[in-house]
Amino acid sequence: MPGLGGRMSTVIKSKISRMLDRAEDPSETLDYGYQKQVEMLQNVKKGIADVVTAKKRLQMQSSKLEQSVVKLDTQARQALSQGREDLARMALERKTLAQTELQSLDSQIKELEGQQEQLTTNEQKLRQKIEQFRTKKEVIKAQYSAAEAQVRIGEAASGVGEEMADLGLAMQRAEDKTETMRARASAVEELEAAGTFDDITQLGGGQDDIERELQELTSGAEVDDELEKMKAELGTGSGADAPALEEGEGTQKEGSA
Amino acid sequence: MIVRISGEGQFRLPDEDADRLNELDNRAVSAVEQGDETGFYELWSQMLELVARDGNVLDADELVESDVILPPRDIAFQEAQGEFTGNGLIPD
Numbered sequence: 001m002p003g004l005g006g007r008m009s010t011v012i013k014s015k016i017s018r019m020l021d022r023a024e025d026p027s028e029t030l031d032y033g034y035q036k037q038v039e040m041l042q043n044v045k046k047g048i049a050d051v052v053t054a055k056k057r058l059q060m061q062s063s064k065l066e067q068s069v070v071k072l073d074t075q076a077r078q079a080l081s082q083g084r085e086d087l088a089r090m091a092l093e094r095k096t097l098a099q100t101e102l103q104s105l106d107s108q109i110k111e112l113e114g115q116q117e118q119l120t121t122n123e124q125k126l127r128q129k130i131e132q133f134r135t136k137k138e139v140i141k142a143q144y145s146a147a148e149a150q151v152r153i154g155e156a157a158s159g160v161g162e163e164m165a166d167l168g169l170a171m172q173r174a175e176d177k178t179e180t181m182r183a184r185a186s187a188v189e190e191l192e193a194a195g196t197f198d199d200i201t202q203l204g205g206g207q208d209d210i211e212r213e214l215q216e217l218t219s220g221a222e223v224d225d226e227l228e229k230m231k232a233e234l235g236t237g238s239g240a241d242a243p244a245l246e247e248g249e250g251t252q253k254e255g256s257a
Numbered sequence: 258m259i260v261r262i263s264g265e266g267q268f269r270l271p272d273e274d275a276d277r278l279n280e281l282d283n284r285a286v287s288a289v290e291q292g293d294e295t296g297f298y299e300l301w302s303q304m305l306e307l308v309a310r311d312g313n314v315l316d317a318d319e320l321v322e323s324d325v326i327l328p329p330r331d332i333a334f335q336e337a338q339g340e341f342t343g344n345g346l347i348p349d
Binding site: 114118122125128129132133136155156157158159160162166169170173 | 261263264318323329331
């Protein structure tokens with residue numbers, strides 16, 4: 001290309017040319033392959049639907065986790081006001097873990113939303129380009145000699161082909177991400193199934209295992225801090241019967257109960 | 258020159274920008290090779306800025322191939338390690 005002295009090193013372009021090579025002659029595809037175009041646009045729609053499904057699944061998990069966080073927080077407070085620091089700690093450990101999962105779910109949901117938007121925009125853009133091509137082709141045919149027209153139509157077709165290939169890449173990328181998030185969603189579901197986010201009244205026989213895992217998973221310091229904060233909050237209220245509560249360090253908030 | 262940002266669309270840039278873009282690209286490659294994530298993102302945002310500042314979005318009825326195709330804006334460093342390599346995009 002004129003003016004480019006050095007050498008650009010990104011390889012995306014070669015990826016796109018490879019995709020174009022794999023397709024039949026793009027001008028032919030665009031010219032006669034209406035069926036092909038419809039097929040491709042349907043694929044894009046399916047890709048978008050996959051993204052939406054993955055997003056819905058994550059959103060469901062997210063709202064479940066939100067409920068768990070609220071419930072576990074309440075239970076920790078109740079346990080602490082009854083002097084059961086052990087139970088309070090357990091509830092807080094679960095809450096911390098649920099919050100961490102929640103944060104990562106939420107950022108993934110945002111990412112998927114962006115992807116869905118981008119695919120939708122690009123699909124519309126491609127549709128528009130294909131229509132442009134149809135019109136342009138007729139104009140070119142009318143204006144130029146057959147040989148010249150062939151060259152120009154070929155050029156225009158490469159332009160549309162590039163658009164198609166780029167959308168293809170975006171689809172692949174979206175699929176990869178959706179796949180990762182599906183795996184992530186399954187992992188969270190496994191934790192859920194193991195009772196990791198259950199509230200502490202639901203603890204059954206597997207309690208010891210779960211508790212041990214929780215202690216490994218959650219940061220002890222974080223739980224300690226929160227426990228202290230909760231003690232301080234409750235300490236200002238009617239916590240007279242709570243045994244050996246340490247004084248909160250100066251930052252006493254008004255207790256809620 | 259025509260530049261595409263993958264997933265976004267095409268832009269027309271003055272030919273003088275090719276050298277600057279190429280220089281940034283080469284530096285991005287060495288940042289990637291050295292595993293310098295911060296350095297890479299700094300250069301990557303400069304590349305995107307250049308396109309945003311000097312580039313005009315191509316009209317929908319312009320059906321042309323790009324001279325340069327840049328990866329998606331939100332490229333992850335791990336992806337960059339695949340995209341920004343020593344293999345030339347534009348043959349000498």
